[in-house]
Amino acid sequence: MNNNLALFKRAILVDSRQLTNYLTWLAAGILLFFFLITLGSFNTSGLGIKLLSMVAGVNLATIVLSGLVGFSSTITEEKEESTIGLLLMSGISPAALIFSKSMARVTRGLFLILSQLPFVFLAVTLGGVALNQVIALYLTLTSFTIFLAFYCTFFSVICKTTTRAAILAGVFAYLLTLLAMNVDFIGRMHPFHAYEAILNTGYSDYIFISQVVSNLVISLFFFMLSTCLFSKFALKEDGTSKTKKTSKAVIIRKRSWGAAIVWKDFKFYYGGYKMWAITLIIILGFVTFTFIDNSGMDFDDFRGVLVGTSVVAIAIQLTFFAQTFISKEFRDLTHSGIFITPKTLGEIFKEKIYAGLLMCLPSIAIFVLCIFPELDLNEEVFFIIPMAISYIALFLGATFFFSLKVKLIAFIIAGFCTTIISMILGFLVASTFNSSISGISIFISLINSLIAFTFIMAGINKVKSKLEA
Amino acid sequence: MTDTATTQTYALEITGLSHSFKSHQALNNVNFNVPAKSIHGFVGPNGAGKTTTLKAIATLLKPQKGTVKVFGSNVVSHYKEVRTKIGFMPDHFSMYRQMSVFEYLDFFAAAYGLNLAERDQVIGDVLSLTDMEGRKDDLIKGLSRGMQQRVSLARVLVHDPDLLLLDEPASGLDPRARIELMEILQELRNMGKTIFISSHILSELADLCDSVTILDRGQVKYTGDMKGLLTHNSDESEVTYQLSITETPEGFVDTLQSIEGVSTVEKIENINEKFKIAFNSELCSRNKILAKALELDVDVVEFKEDLKHLNEAFMNLTEAGVREK
Numbered sequence: 001m002n003n004n005l006a007l008f009k010r011a012i013l014v015d016s017r018q019l020t021n022y023l024t025w026l027a028a029g030i031l032l033f034f035f036l037i038t039l040g041s042f043n044t045s046g047l048g049i050k051l052l053s054m055v056a057g058v059n060l061a062t063i064v065l066s067g068l069v070g071f072s073s074t075i076t077e078e079k080e081e082s083t084i085g086l087l088l089m090s091g092i093s094p095a096a097l098i099f100s101k102s103m104a105r106v107t108r109g110l111f112l113i114l115s116q117l118p119f120v121f122l123a124v125t126l127g128g129v130a131l132n133q134v135i136a137l138y139l140t141l142t143s144f145t146i147f148l149a150f151y152c153t154f155f156s157v158i159c160k161t162t163t164r165a166a167i168l169a170g171v172f173a174y175l176l177t178l179l180a181m182n183v184d185f186i187g188r189m190h191p192f193h194a195y196e197a198i199l200n201t202g203y204s205d206y207i208f209i210s211q212v213v214s215n216l217v218i219s220l221f222f223f224m225l226s227t228c229l230f231s232k233f234a235l236k237e238d239g240t241s242k243t244k245k246t247s248k249a250v251i252i253r254k255r256s257w258g259a260a261i262v263w264k265d266f267k268f269y270y271g272g273y274k275m276w277a278i279t280l281i282i283i284l285g286f287v288t289f290t291f292i293d294n295s296g297m298d299f300d301d302f303r304g305v306l307v308g309t310s311v312v313a314i315a316i317q318l319t320f321f322a323q324t325f326i327s328k329e330f331r332d333l334t335h336s337g338i339f340i341t342p343k344t345l346g347e348i349f350k351e352k353i354y355a356g357l358l359m360c361l362p363s364i365a366i367f368v369l370c371i372f373p374e375l376d377l378n379e380e381v382f383f384i385i386p387m388a389i390s391y392i393a394l395f396l397g398a399t400f401f402f403s404l405k406v407k408l409i410a411f412i413i414a415g416f417c418t419t420i421i422s423m424i425l426g427f428l429v430a431s432t433f434n435s436s437i438s439g440i441s442i443f444i445s446l447i448n449s450l451i452a453f454t455f456i457m458a459g460i461n462k463v464k465s466k467l468e469a
Numbered sequence: 470m471t472d473t474a475t476t477q478t479y480a481l482e483i484t485g486l487s488h489s490f491k492s493h494q495a496l497n498n499v500n501f502n503v504p505a506k507s508i509h510g511f512v513g514p515n516g517a518g519k520t521t522t523l524k525a526i527a528t529l530l531k532p533q534k535g536t537v538k539v540f541g542s543n544v545v546s547h548y549k550e551v552r553t554k555i556g557f558m559p560d561h562f563s564m565y566r567q568m569s570v571f572e573y574l575d576f577f578a579a580a581y582g583l584n585l586a587e588r589d590q591v592i593g594d595v596l597s598l599t600d601m602e603g604r605k606d607d608l609i610k611g612l613s614r615g616m617q618q619r620v621s622l623a624r625v626l627v628h629d630p631d632l633l634l635l636d637e638p639a640s641g642l643d644p645r646a647r648i649e650l651m652e653i654l655q656e657l658r659n660m661g662k663t664i665f666i667s668s669h670i671l672s673e674l675a676d677l678c679d680s681v682t683i684l685d686r687g688q689v690k691y692t693g694d695m696k697g698l699l700t701h702n703s704d705e706s707e708v709t710y711q712l713s714i715t716e717t718p719e720g721f722v723d724t725l726q727s728i729e730g731v732s733t734v735e736k737i738e739n740i741n742e743k744f745k746i747a748f749n750s751e752l753c754s755r756n757k758i759l760a761k762a763l764e765l766d767v768d769v770v771e772f773k774e775d776l777k778h779l780n781e782a783f784m785n786l787t788e789a790g791v792r793e794k
Contacts, residue, residue, distance in 0.1 A: 256575045
């Protein structure tokens with residue numbers, strides 16, 4: 001028992017030292033602050049319930065985003081540090097290990113929710129919010145946090161790395177949400193459903209029973225499943241059995257291209273031609289699925305879906321590229337090999353950018369082929385394009401910079417920064433320009449480009465200092 | 470462009486090298502040279518500044534003060550040229566674990582600008598040298614630490630550098646892998662390569678190195694050949710010899726002790742009757758001591774200079790305690 005408590009305490013202490021936790025708190029706080037400013041534009045009664053809805057939305061979003069990454073490392077971080085064996089040797093059972101570490105993450109999540117209590121009090125003060133609604137909301141969030149922690153821990157048990165666990169957890173969470181939207185029985189377990197009921201004026205219960213109970217029961221199920229599978233997956237050594245398998249996998253020897261870094265990044269970081277095939281299959285599969293679902297689609301609709309899916313694919317791939325770009329070299333300690341080849345920093349960066357663009361080639365090609373034949377370059381489109389590109393550059397620059405500081409959530413922080421900057425620019429534009437699209441576009445593009453450039457330069461300096469350290 | 474005329478015999482010249490990280494002075498006026506085609510040990514306790522020096526040589530760190538030249542080329546102004554001449558193996562494994570051994574070497578050979586034919590040739594050569602031919606299609610992540618170390622060394626050699634910079638290459642290796650690595654390094658020296666090898670264990674390098682530099686708290690404490698280090702003493706006139714005899718006659722110690730200039734005569738081993746004799750070389754000579762011993766009709770088995778133990782020399786040169794910022 002003491003061992004388990006010590007483990008729980010250690011997990012809490014380690015988590016409390018992580019800067020990302022505080023950044024998440026700060027981000028959620030700032031976001032709520034901005035929402036609070038916009039609240040002034042509502043002239044209706046029931047401002048309290050609107051603010052409570054915003055708090056609930058921000059809480060859910062931060063719990064899901066930080067949880068998918070943070071909770072997915074519960075066991076994988078021990079695997080990556082090779083400390084599982086040591087922990088088990090100290091007399092901690094797999095069940096206790098999973099429970100203690102997951103509950104430490106739950107505590108972290110609850111602190112995140114509780115940190116927004118001042119906004120809740122404000123919502124109550126503004127009127128229209130009853131105490132039972134606040135209690136019901138917090139019970140919903142607590143049960144969902146517990147569910148998410150054990151759900152992610154399950155993936156952390158079966159996967160080798162945190163990245164894989166987070167991706168799998170994210171994909172399945174997305175599929176479950178889709179299912180919840182279509183199947184009523186599953187829908188009642190989802191916090192969205194609970195929100196709909198609780199955040200209505202006149203809600204009188206203290207608990208949204210079906211969501212809370214189901215979330216706790218499913219948490220228990222994932223806990224038991226993780227415990228059962230622990231010895232099969234978590235204790236598996238990365239040993240000799242692998243060698244036999246791998247020698248088969250490399251029968252066809254890949255030869256490096258002259259542009260060696262492009263080859264290496266494209267093949268080994270971004271999945272190479274296999275990733276091209278997967279991208280095409282996903283895009284075309286989604287289009288086919290939509291086509292079957294909506295038989296009345298014409299060619300323009302078809303093209304529209306293609307453009308939409310390719311944009312999503314490009315966004316995901318570019319985000320992955322910015323997040324991986326240089327940080328992976330530092331994380332894998334391979335940077336010194338690359339940076340002492342007879343190439344300048346600029347040449348190395350150039351090759352890495354080519355590799356990223358090569359990864360996106362199929363989705364970019366689909367996007368270009370679908371959009372250009374019908375592109376109407378009127379004044380509005382002409383000015384919106386540079387503005388959109390500047391936002392993309394800002395987001396990618398920020399992701400690149402933050403990826404050198406934090407491990408997995410760089411793109412989330414970058415997304416948050418981009419959102420805040422766009423909000424500030426929105427306020428500035430609204431008070432400065434009289435709906436002149438050209439002026440707005442030039443102003444926003446310039447400011448965004450300047451900030452993106454600052455992020456990139458700060459990132460380059462960080463790379464240089466990391467090389468020297 | 471390069472002042473090769475004056476520096477041809479040195480593979481590496483470090484002059485007045487200083488570097489600090491914020492308030493922490495990592496290197497303070499470091500000066501030493503490494504002769505070409507030799508194995509040079511670079512020894513110091515943890516935190517002495519070895520890795521910082523290596524990074525400066527490897528062009529990864531721009532020195533704040535002083536100059537570093539590799540075969541006459543300045544590492545700051547001619548870094549591209551220097552990079553073609555050096556092969557740097559860091560203390561951590563800089564490896565793409567998802568590649569096969571062949572792909573890994575092929576990648577680095579291509580990164581150094583070698584064409585396909587050259588790559589085939591050089592990869593075959595380095596695999597043969599490191600005895601990894603049979604594992605070339607294995608994934609790196611499936612190899613043992615010793616084998617990964619060999620692949621890492623092979624990678625360093627793909628562009629045929631003249632100077633190899635090895636940072637703690639033997640750390641974490643079992644005794645067999647360690648000996649095999651040292652054999653490969655000796656072979657490389659015979660091939661004309663200059664090897665600059667860093668370690669925090671001096672005795673590990675004793676049999677391998679021609680010369681050594683000892684660094685402590687960012688300062689060079691000794692640089693020169695190995696023998697010089699072993700005899701290095703603050704009082705240069707004080708010499709110690711070891712005398713082994715088969716049987717000790719009565720009054721032997723007192724007789725030797727009575728010679729002018731002899732400070733101590735100590736028995737150090739029971740078997741073979743071994744004695745340690747310290748004397749002032751200005752007042753006495755080894756011949757005088759030997760003659761006196763023979764006068765006593767002893768059977769001399771061995772009479773040789775007592776080289777101080779490596780660890781003792783290292784401890785004398787370096788300071789105890791944790792380095793302060």
